[in-house]
Amino acid sequence: MPSFAPKVDPKNPYDTPHAPTWCPGCGDFAIWISLKKALEQLNKKPHEILIVYGIGCSGNMANNIRTYGWHSLHGRAVPTAVGAKLANRNLTVIVAAGDGDSYGEGLGHFIHAIRGNVNVTYIVHNNSIYGLTTGQASPTSSKGMKAKSTPEGLIDEALNPIALAISAGASFVARGFSGNAAQLQNLMVQAIQHPGFAYLDVFQPCVTFNKLNTYSFYYERVYDLQADKSYTAQDRQAAFVKALESDKLPTGIFYKDSKRKTYEDELAYLQGKALATYSGKPRSVKKLFSEFK
Amino acid sequence: MSRYLFSWKIGGEAGFGIKSSGLMFSRLCNRVGYEVFGYDEYPSLIRGGHNTFEVTVGKEPVASVARSIDILVALNTEAITRHRNELNHGAVIIYDEKTTQITLTEDELKRNIKLEHVPFGEIVASVKGSPVMRNTVSLGASAALLQIPFKMLAGVIEHTFGHKAEVLDTNIKVAQLGYDVIAKRIETIDFKIKLPEIPNNIEMLLTGNEALALGALAADLRFYAAYPMTPSSSILHYLATKAVSEKLIVKHAEDEIAVINMALGASHTGVRAMIGTSGGGFSLMVEALGLTGITETPLVIVNVQRPGPATGLPTWTEQGDLRFVMHAAQGDFPRIVLAPGDHAECFYLTAEAFNYADRYQVPVIILSDKFLAESYRTVQDFNDSLVKIDRAKSVMSDSALARMKNYKRYAVTETGISPRSVPGQANGVYLANSDEHDEFGYSTEESAMRIAQVRKRAEKFALAAKALNGANLYGDPKAKTTVVAWGSMKGPVQDAIHWLPDKLRDRINFLHLNILWPFPSEKVRQILSRSKQALLVENNSNAQLGGLIREQTGIHIEHRLLKYDGRPPYIGEIKERIMDLF
Numbered sequence: 001m002p003s004f005a006p007k008v009d010p011k012n013p014y015d016t017p018h019a020p021t022w023c024p025g026c027g028d029f030a031i032w033i034s035l036k037k038a039l040e041q042l043n044k045k046p047h048e049i050l051i052v053y054g055i056g057c058s059g060n061m062a063n064n065i066r067t068y069g070w071h072s073l074h075g076r077a078v079p080t081a082v083g084a085k086l087a088n089r090n091l092t093v094i095v096a097a098g099d100g101d102s103y104g105e106g107l108g109h110f111i112h113a114i115r116g117n118v119n120v121t122y123i124v125h126n127n128s129i130y131g132l133t134t135g136q137a138s139p140t141s142s143k144g145m146k147a148k149s150t151p152e153g154l155i156d157e158a159l160n161p162i163a164l165a166i167s168a169g170a171s172f173v174a175r176g177f178s179g180n181a182a183q184l185q186n187l188m189v190q191a192i193q194h195p196g197f198a199y200l201d202v203f204q205p206c207v208t209f210n211k212l213n214t215y216s217f218y219y220e221r222v223y224d225l226q227a228d229k230s231y232t233a234q235d236r237q238a239a240f241v242k243a244l245e246s247d248k249l250p251t252g253i254f255y256k257d258s259k260r261k262t263y264e265d266e267l268a269y270l271q272g273k274a275l276a277t278y279s280g281k282p283r284s285v286k287k288l289f290s291e292f293k
Numbered sequence: 294m295s296r297y298l299f300s301w302k303i304g305g306e307a308g309f310g311i312k313s314s315g316l317m318f319s320r321l322c323n324r325v326g327y328e329v330f331g332y333d334e335y336p337s338l339i340r341g342g343h344n345t346f347e348v349t350v351g352k353e354p355v356a357s358v359a360r361s362i363d364i365l366v367a368l369n370t371e372a373i374t375r376h377r378n379e380l381n382h383g384a385v386i387i388y389d390e391k392t393t394q395i396t397l398t399e400d401e402l403k404r405n406i407k408l409e410h411v412p413f414g415e416i417v418a419s420v421k422g423s424p425v426m427r428n429t430v431s432l433g434a435s436a437a438l439l440q441i442p443f444k445m446l447a448g449v450i451e452h453t454f455g456h457k458a459e460v461l462d463t464n465i466k467v468a469q470l471g472y473d474v475i476a477k478r479i480e481t482i483d484f485k486i487k488l489p490e491i492p493n494n495i496e497m498l499l500t501g502n503e504a505l506a507l508g509a510l511a512a513d514l515r516f517y518a519a520y521p522m523t524p525s526s527s528i529l530h531y532l533a534t535k536a537v538s539e540k541l542i543v544k545h546a547e548d549e550i551a552v553i554n555m556a557l558g559a560s561h562t563g564v565r566a567m568i569g570t571s572g573g574g575f576s577l578m579v580e581a582l583g584l585t586g587i588t589e590t591p592l593v594i595v596n597v598q599r600p601g602p603a604t605g606l607p608t609w610t611e612q613g614d615l616r617f618v619m620h621a622a623q624g625d626f627p628r629i630v631l632a633p634g635d636h637a638e639c640f641y642l643t644a645e646a647f648n649y650a651d652r653y654q655v656p657v658i659i660l661s662d663k664f665l666a667e668s669y670r671t672v673q674d675f676n677d678s679l680v681k682i683d684r685a686k687s688v689m690s691d692s693a694l695a696r697m698k699n700y701k702r703y704a705v706t707e708t709g710i711s712p713r714s715v716p717g718q719a720n721g722v723y724l725a726n727s728d729e730h731d732e733f734g735y736s737t738e739e740s741a742m743r744i745a746q747v748r749k750r751a752e753k754f755a756l757a758a759k760a761l762n763g764a765n766l767y768g769d770p771k772a773k774t775t776v777v778a779w780g781s782m783k784g785p786v787q788d789a790i791h792w793l794p795d796k797l798r799d800r801i802n803f804l805h806l807n808i809l810w811p812f813p814s815e816k817v818r819q820i821l822s823r824s825k826q827a828l829l830v831e832n833n834s835n836a837q838l839g840g841l842i843r844e845q846t847g848i849h850i851e852h853r854l855l856k857y858d859g860r861p862p863y864i865g866e867i868k869e870r871i872m873d874l875f
Contacts (some may be wrong), residue, residue, distance in 0.1 A: 066722060069734070076554045091717055112551065269540065275541070278540045279513050282677065289497055292498055292499045293499070
């Protein structure tokens with residue numbers, strides 16, 4: 001009955017005794033490594049971080065990063081993260097979930113988290129396929145894609161989650177690519193630093209089940225928005241135009257609004273403190289009785 | 294019968310101010326020195342339809358609906374046609390003959406039922422009041438009929454409208470005019486019930502939901518999430534008004550799935566969290582109920598039941614979810630199911646629910662229902678100093694955590710309970726995992742660890758079963774006839790027993806269950822084995838407790854009063870069923 005103790009390696013404080021179980025070449029490796037490097041770059045200690053994982057290949061990363069973690073239900077990582085961040089705003093709260101998780105089962109939560117602008121970083125491992133269930137079309141699969149659940153070709157149009165996020169009013173919208181780890185790390189750092197709900201979609205090729213959206217597919221199409229210095233990422237309409245591009249695929253930060261208040265800041269009565277600061281003993285409720293008399 | 298005096302009922306369209314009149318009448322009776330129980334019935338719409346508010350008045354605490362009306366205030370004709378069969382011998386109908394044409398039947402006349410015309414509409418028009426004030430006229434008439442001094446009613450009206458000076462004056466005027474109509478001819482009305490002033494403290498008049506919310510606050514609730522759903526919404530409404538002063542977060546989330554997952558996130562950080570819903574919303578939460586179980590996260594879940602399935606009867610009452618909440622979610626894992634019996638239990642048992650959740654690191658489900666949650670009762674102040682906080686191993690100090698050499702969040706212990714760190718604490722890093730996991734929380738599919746973790750969780754339930762006892766016996770333990778009920782049926786059964794003739798009353802005891810899971814098998818078996826006959830009272834169609842008792846004790850209760858038309862059993866109905874046993 002082995003339980004492997006998470007021995008802390010001071011050089012690699014975010015490592016656990018468990019190696020990832022992804023296929024060789026999986027785009028998840030780059031997300032995993034970039035995330036650990038981003039946390040290191042930001043000098044966040046493992047105990048100051050809570051990562052909430054979805055269910056799928058992406059969620060299996062829960063065993064491979066040593067921070068406080070919550071391996072949630074399929075589609076439900078976002079509300080869990082929102083609840084945790086509201087309760088303790090001192091934590092760095094990050095969600096790592098897949099495209100099935102985020103755009104299928106959990107799509108509603110995505111929109112509402114954008115509305116609330118809770119200071120949570122949302123990283124979506126987007127491989128346009130269901131990997132852990134061995135290859136069905138996902139909400140971001142291309143129309144016509146043949147997969148196990150769509151042998152005659154997918155009838156539905158692919159969702160454009162970047163355009164959706166911008167139209168819903170997200171305060172930080174970015175896209176990365178597993179084939180560009182340096183950019184990805186930088187985007188993660190900026191997303192984590194963003195004061196508000198920071199959404200980062202990551203093109204993450206599934207080398208086993210998605211034969212369409214391969215590394216070379218993306219290498220031929222991606223370009224860095226920030227390479228164009230005139231693109232400020234402050235203009236929502238310009239960002240929306242970029243989000244609709246499909247021949248070429250922009251990566252980098254589409255849109256950023258650092259002025260919008262976070263949900264936590266709107267709760268002024270908590271004076272910026274974690275809820276736990278107030279708790280611990282019985283609350284006298286006698287004073288509340290008079291209004292019933 | 295001593296503790297029960299009479300029933301008053303007002304009926305009319307939604308929008309007629311039925312509920313506010315009911316509350317004012319309830320408060321009036323309490324100020325004169327009496328105990329009240331108020332219950333409103335309304336369809337699921339905002340305007341139109343038929344609404345009622347029924348007040349049971351007693352010298353001692355009353356806790357249910359008599360449906361034996363002594364004063365019926367009819368704001369429209371429908372209020373008479375619908376409720377004339379509920380009238381007691383000698384009852385008075387207060388109505389406005391200008392808007393309501395009605396003649397009494399021969400039988401009604403024989404039973405000394407009387408029509409008393411009060412010109413609601415004319416009175417309101419005479420002071421240029423709003424038509425909704427007809428209800429205040431009727432309160433004046435009711436007070437006069439019971440010979441309550443007008444100044445007491447004026448006090449209650451002031452209490453209600455004190456913050457709106459103009460409305461206050463007009464309401465007092467029309468109440469006085471309505472009062473005078475009846476007061477002038479009181480000698481000619483053959484009505485026996487009077488409400489002389491008796492010394493008594495002014496008590497709280499509150500709903501089960503409000504009592505429950507107060508209990509949660511007393512127990513240091515810091516995070517409440519909900520999605521509106523009748524009849525649970527008033528918990529959300531009440532707590533939302535207290536968020537700022539009491540320093541808690543009240544979150545109306547996008548759906549019930551978000552509600553429970555948000556609350557789990559909050560609880561994961563170490564604060565006490567609660568969610569509230571009705572059966573439909575609970576259905577959406579079920580997957581995350583299992584997540585609560587496997588991650589061993591403390592959480593209090595309130596299910597205020599209403600008749601199902603699906604949308605069912607949205608604004609009515611039923612105890613139909615007992616089996617559902619006991620078994621909801623895939624796999625075996627421990628949970629605790631509580632069912633407070635009255636308003637005081639709503640307060641104290643809810644406060645205790647948080648201790649159970651922390652002590653056993655399990656979901657604790659509180660089953661209330663529309664009847665308990667939305668009924669108003671006069672109660673003495675709750676004693677909040679009786680509320681103790683025991684967080685057991687669910688929180689550790691930083692220093693205690695630092696002293697642990699090899700901290701394992703899911704350590705396999707003898708009791709099944711493991712120490713819990715929370716995010717932010719150094720040395721406590723762990724993974725809460727919806728997958729089966731090892732002692733550190735990392736996923737495992739190994740046979741031995743799977744068995745160890747399933748057993749560990751089961752051990753916690755065994756421990757809870759030893760510690761908790763939800764079987765409460767009222768009355769003479771030697772009595773040979775036992776009435777059995779759970780949750781909200783406590784009040785109706787107790788009131789019915791009080792209605793029995795003295796000689797019969799002494800031959801009956803009452804077994805009430807307010808902790809249903811773990812089931813108090815041993816105690817229930819002992820009590821039922823001693824009695825010769827038992828009557829089961831449940832507000833559902835399938836005798837869910839009856840089945841559970843049979844499953845857990847082998848005892849089959851033959852006599853049953855099962856009601857499932859959306860209404861609670863009335864005092865008289867239960868009384869008759871008990872009498873039938875003899």
